[in-house]
Amino acid sequence: MKKNACLVMLFLFLYSIAGLNSRSFAGTGITGKHEILAQLSYKILKNPVPEPAKASPEIITLSGALRLALKFYPGILSSKYSYIASIYAKNQTLSQYYPQISGNAGFSKNSYMDVNNKNVISGGQIINGPGINYSLNDYSASLNASYVLYSFGSRYYNYLNAKYQMKGARAGYDYDINSDLYEVILDFAQYFADKELMKAAGENLKNDKIQYKAAEAYYKVGTGDLLDAETAKATMETAKATYINSKFNVKIAKLALLNAVGLPPLSKNYRFVNTLKFKPFKNKLKKLIQTAVKYNPQLKQAVYAVKASNASVKKAGGGYFPTFNADFSYTGANSSFPLNKNYSVGLSVSIPIFNGFLTQNEIDYSKAVLNGNVWNKQLTENNIIYSVSNDYYALTNQYLTVKAMKSSEKASNLAYVLALKSYEVGVGSMVQLVNANSQYVSALTDYINGEYTYFYLKARLYSDLGLLRSHYLK
DSSP: OHHHHHHHHHHHHHHHTTOOOSOEETTTTEESTTHHHHHHHHHHHHSOOOOOOOOOOEEEOHHHHHHHHHHHOHHHHHHHHHHHHHHHHHHHHGGGGSOEEEEEEEEEEEEEEESSOSEEEETTEEEESTTEEEEEEEEEEEEEEEEEEEOTTHHHHHHHHHHHHHHHHHHHHHHHHHHHHHHHHHHHHHHHHHHHHHHHHHHHHHHHHHHHHHHHHHHHHTSSOHHHHHHHHHHHHHHHHHHHHHHHHHHHHHHHHHHHHTOOTTOOSEEEOOOOOOOOOOOOHHHHHHHHHHHOHHHHHHHHHHHHHHHHHHHHHGGGSOEEEEEEEEEEEESSSSOEEEEEEEEEEEOOOOOTTHHHHHHHHHHHHHHHHHHHHHHHHHHHHHHHHHHHHHHHHHHHHHHHHHHHHHHHHHHHHHHHHHHHTTSSOHHHHHHHHHHHHHHHHHHHHHHHHHHHHHHHHHHHHTOHHHHHHO
């Protein structure tokens, strides 16, 4: 509409300075050649130009936030490319299963001077004349190939070590995904918990305003005292400060959520929608432990570290054994074409005799790493069993606690309503009313925090199981 008004004002301004002639316009008093200006102004007022609609924010649920984190969060992407690098490192070890072929070609031009001989023969060329400067061209080409026929397992265990390191890197990638998505769930739940707490603070402020108005009214008509009015006012001001603080907490929680997802901070193009549902958890502990031992990425990482170090021990032992190789070469060289051709085909064996105790030290080192990884695997498995058990009992207890908190919140709300009515009819005190409201707000806050703590515990359980992504995304 602002654009339309500006255009109309422009037309009216042009008309006002233009002057009139004898022809009239539709009985309006507008005459002359500027009739067209009035027509355009009339059309603009009758058919205003529509303003472009503002793009509505994208709605993001919890699963949507997790998918965005998989796509944009830098920590996940960094871990992803570390895993991809391990794939190429494994592929490098496969090169020993293929022949190694190399070729080269060369050309050189060499200058000579002979002052004693009349006839010089070099490279098949005859040069006549004493003291003559001359040059010769040299051409060369070669093709070489080698292949490891047998290495007593050294080649195979080198590949096996790289393969298990790659699998361990994949498990590490899954573990990083697990950890980062867990943070997204925590921040998602915290954001909506803070929003609920802001509503509770707003309701508390509303109640305190009612108390203050009632106390002030009774004081003005002489049926209440000044202390009640001042107490109610102080309580209201405290509730107002709490409400303002809760609004800032919501903003901070949203920033944390955007950062965990990997979206730009202070972005206004996204609106988060709460899809968390409070419901009982019915799985059995024994089955949960079996699932964790099978799927937990941290335990998988420890298992593959044991397998990789075991292969490393066997690979180091290969240093005591010979290596059989097949070799082939073709060379050609001459000062002109065609080149002289030479072929070479053969077998070779490389026998280690003494390498300064290098092999023995490599074996001892690899065994030490293997033993460390074996005990780390055991420690990881014990910790996971403990964590899953702890998560299970904490989650079960929290569910029952939240149900009790809900009943307490309802009871305290009823107590506050009764205290307010008692005060209004003059049979209750302001102290009782303030205490009842405080107890109600406290019970409501505990219930909100308790419910979202349940969501935290549930996410932590699925994180320890290794099923965080599959549970929340599939």
